[in-house]
Amino acid sequence: MSTRPVAMTIAGSDSGGGAGIQADLKTFTSLGVFGVTVITALTSQNTRKVAKIIELPPDFIESQFDVIMEDFQVKYAKTGMLASSKVVEAVEKKVSQYRINLVLDPVMISKSGFPLVSEDTVREIMRLARKSMLITPNKFEAEKLTGFRIRTNEDVKTTALYLHKNLGVNVVVKGGKTLGGYDFAVIEGEELELKGDLINTENLHGSGDVFSAAITAFLSRGMKLKDALIQAKKVVSEAIKFSLSLGSGNGPVDPFSIIERKSKIEEARENLEKLVEFIEKNPCIVKKVLSHEEKMNIGYVTEYGDFATLAGGIVRYIDWIKVDGPIVVNWYTNLVAKALKLTGKRVGVSFSLTNELLNLVETGSLKISESGIYGDLLMIDGKVVLVAESLDELITKLEGLRK
Secondary structure: OOOOOOOEEEEEEEEEOOOOOHHHHHHHOOOOOOOEEEEEEEEEEEOEEEEEEEOHHHHHHHHHHHHOOOOOOOEEEEOOOOOOOOHHHHHHHHHHHHOOOEEEEEOOOOOOOEEEHHHHHHHHHHHHOOOOOOOOOEEEHHHHHHHOOOOHHHHHHHHHHHHHHHHHHHHEOOOOHHHHHOEEEEEEEEEEEEEOOOOOOOEEOOOOHHHHHHHHHHHHOOOOOOHHHHHHHHHHHHHHHHOOOOOOOOOOOOHHHHHHHHHHHHHHHHHHHHHHHHHHHHHHHHHHHHOOOOEOEEEOOOOOOEEEEOOOOEEEOOEEEEEOOOOEOOOOOOOHHHHHHHHOOOOEEEEEOOOOHHHHHHHHOOOOOOOOOOEEEEEOEEEEEEEEOOOOHHHHHHHHHHH
């Protein structure tokens, strides 16, 4: 029988699926953690607006805690939207009762600009923050908690240090897109800069939830807080990089990309292994398209832009061929990578410009072009690259070289 670490999310439900409980569970699952939920509110929202919020009764929130904790071992939890003082009080009571280590994400304003909590609730959240192991306010939430104005990276740092000193809690203040993805943390007195790539997208819905959920997931897996924070920054950066253009407003980030990207890389490896096997079984094709003094190579680019190829390539020795090196991913770029980027095609193989290949072009068996978009072969750096949308299509084109 298998098992997984368990993490808890204490948050509102997002009917649009991009944030709240939904984003937390997707993140937990993507990082190998089983998620349990304490739902604090129901929201009617999409990518453009929050239309309505229904706050759940405190006794029902407490009941969720009780039934979960009598059946699961939960050491770490994270919060999302806590819509009122009564909700915060219920959460504080149960977190203290069950001695749960809390990552507090002080959600106050939606990505569409809708206020999610009252001023009274902000004061209650400040009290809960003092009992948390970490708080993760974004720029606007940090301004709300401190009264500071955050304009620069130095302001982010100053605000984080202030919150750490005055609340006595570990803190990471997120600068967000306006500050180039710059975050600053103070963890057990240690100052830590977290820098990410500036990704030009408005599809940021749920990014804060994914970040705090990732921290909680890594903690549940036994990671130390500082390391969990560093790894969570990588997770949310990737989720933003591969965010989804869904809806007509701010689309959601995609924590599932963590899993799918790895899956697509393995798919690329498998496709190239099949291609190598085909080439080894058909040395007659290689003889037609590869001169003795050169080498050919193969490549496959995934939907995420990862490039798989042979470390060494394929060389010809009189009547036999040799495959040199294992299949590597993102190790280096080569002629095939360049051709696939130019054409937008998925898979390719490089050739020498041999007389046999030129004859096939002259007879119309293969079409050659400078762009490769409307043809089979792309002329590049004095060599040619056969490109295709899929492995099956490429093998069909290669089989045509037997004639």
